[in-house]
Amino acid sequence: MARPHIEPFVDRDVTFKRMLLPGFGRDMHYKMLSMDGDTGACTMTVQLDGGYSQPPGFSWSEWEIMVVEGELQLDDRTVRKGHYFFVPAGYAMPAIKSEQGAIVLMMYNTGEPSLVEATEHHHLAHTNLYHDVDSYLDITWVPGNIVKPAVASGVMIKLLNYNPISHAMTFIYCMTPAFYQDNISYHDCAEESYHLWGTSWMMQFGDIPTGGYFWRPAYINHGAFASEFGCIALGRVDSKLFNYFHYNPWSTPQENQTRAAARVYQRDPLLYKWMVSHSHNHPHGPEDFEQTQKLRGPEFPDNEPETDGHKHSHWHTHKHHHHSHD
Amino acid sequence: MTFKNLFIDHERSKEEEEWIREELAEQEQRFAKIDRQMSDLAPARAKWYEEFFDRISLRGFNADGDQKVKIKREDLPVKPEGREDRVVWKYGVDGE
Ligand SMILES: [Fe+2]
Numbered sequence: 001m002a003r004p005h006i007e008p009f010v011d012r013d014v015t016f017k018r019m020l021l022p023g024f025g026r027d028m029h030y031k032m033l034s035m036d037g038d039t040g041a042c043t044m045t046v047q048l049d050g051g052y053s054q055p056p057g058f059s060w061s062e063w064e065i066m067v068v069e070g071e072l073q074l075d076d077r078t079v080r081k082g083h084y085f086f087v088p089a090g091y092a093m094p095a096i097k098s099e100q101g102a103i104v105l106m107m108y109n110t111g112e113p114s115l116v117e118a119t120e121h122h123h124l125a126h127t128n129l130y131h132d133v134d135s136y137l138d139i140t141w142v143p144g145n146i147v148k149p150a151v152a153s154g155v156m157i158k159l160l161n162y163n164p165i166s167h168a169m170t171f172i173y174c175m176t177p178a179f180y181q182d183n184i185s186y187h188d189c190a191e192e193s194y195h196l197w198g199t200s201w202m203m204q205f206g207d208i209p210t211g212g213y214f215w216r217p218a219y220i221n222h223g224a225f226a227s228e229f230g231c232i233a234l235g236r237v238d239s240k241l242f243n244y245f246h247y248n249p250w251s252t253p254q255e256n257q258t259r260a261a262a263r264v265y266q267r268d269p270l271l272y273k274w275m276v277s278h279s280h281n282h283p284h285g286p287e288d289f290e291q292t293q294k295l296r297g298p299e300f301p302d303n304e305p306e307t308d309g310h311k312h313s314h315w316h317t318h319k320h321h322h323h324s325h326d
Numbered sequence: 327m328t329f330k331n332l333f334i335d336h337e338r339s340k341e342e343e344e345w346i347r348e349e350l351a352e353q354e355q356r357f358a359k360i361d362r363q364m365s366d367l368a369p370a371r372a373k374w375y376e377e378f379f380d381r382i383s384l385r386g387f388n389a390d391g392d393q394k395v396k397i398k399r400e401d402l403p404v405k406p407e408g409r410e411d412r413v414v415w416k417y418g419v420d421g422e
Contacts, residue, residue, distance in 0.1 A: 002417060004353065004417060005414055005415055005418065006353075006357065020341075022341060032352065032353065037346075037350050040342070042349070060335075061333060062332060062333070089334045090334050114336075122334060124332070145391055148390065151391070153391065181388050182381050182382050182385070182386070182387055183382075190418075203374045203378055206367055206370070217418030217419075217420075218419065219419050220413075221413065224378050245387075245388065245389065247382055247387055247397060247402070249375050249411075250409055253415050257419050
């Protein structure tokens, strides 16, 4: 089964375990936050002891890291707390060390944690998707109202990763002290959060303190929201985030999902009707012609451009002259 | 769940299979504990629901961003007959 609903969970309440999976250094300890029973995909708080070292290599899974405390050394580069990495499956990372030790959040998205020693990328790796950034210093806060209907003022975000196909996102967010938002929310996507610092409150789950975590499957009610003294957290959604707000604390995930479908019907009736009438023909989703269309390929004849790329022959290039109309 | 991103097919070792099995067993315990704790929170939550209804009727419901709509007392929902207050749903719409 997919990841279960883990909410709330506080990693401070449990002790670290030694990582024994092959490939990783032996000075790695972890706390499991959530795991997908089918794929082994998981999120862990990880402690790297001082002197930790792992060889260069890639994972079979796509993975993400957020440095929570301490520093990492990657070759001759040092990265500090707030540094974020998005690493595609098969992308070979340099050797990673931590001279003084570090706490990091590790998220394996498509499979169990793995590290295959390698200095070259796997030939299937989407290497162009790799990126890393000092999210604390090199990204500015923007208002959290990136989707509509929106969260209340007082939530700020920094977007760390965005998947243009699924609209999955990784971001950090904060709530100002005395933040509150009086509605109940749910989404079509799963939502995950790890509190880097501070406490926030939700009407269903109570306080989530520093080290607090949730993995919440789609359509589960959460909110009203408040944070008395403010908080900063890492958040993720596994597909498009849409805020369905309401004020019925007793609605079930099934009722919430039905309401979401009703909203699609009300908003996009033609699309809804098509999907319902074609629902049995596409077990893996309808065809996306962009993924199946025939491409020119390297052998295509006369594949050189004919113009300099600035030409619009339909535009009038002749001189304007005045003439009288009848 | 899926991030719809690339996964490169590979063989899992016995060690890895065993590790996943153990982690899943512990996750079951973690889930059960949370489920109990959230049941125990029900009395506090009942009060929070009432305070929420007071705030949205007197001060407003956040309909979109900071836009607030006051909900009339007679338009507040009632708990459906026989339904228990429940906030943890193991696999969401996919049931238990
Ligand atoms: Fe949410």
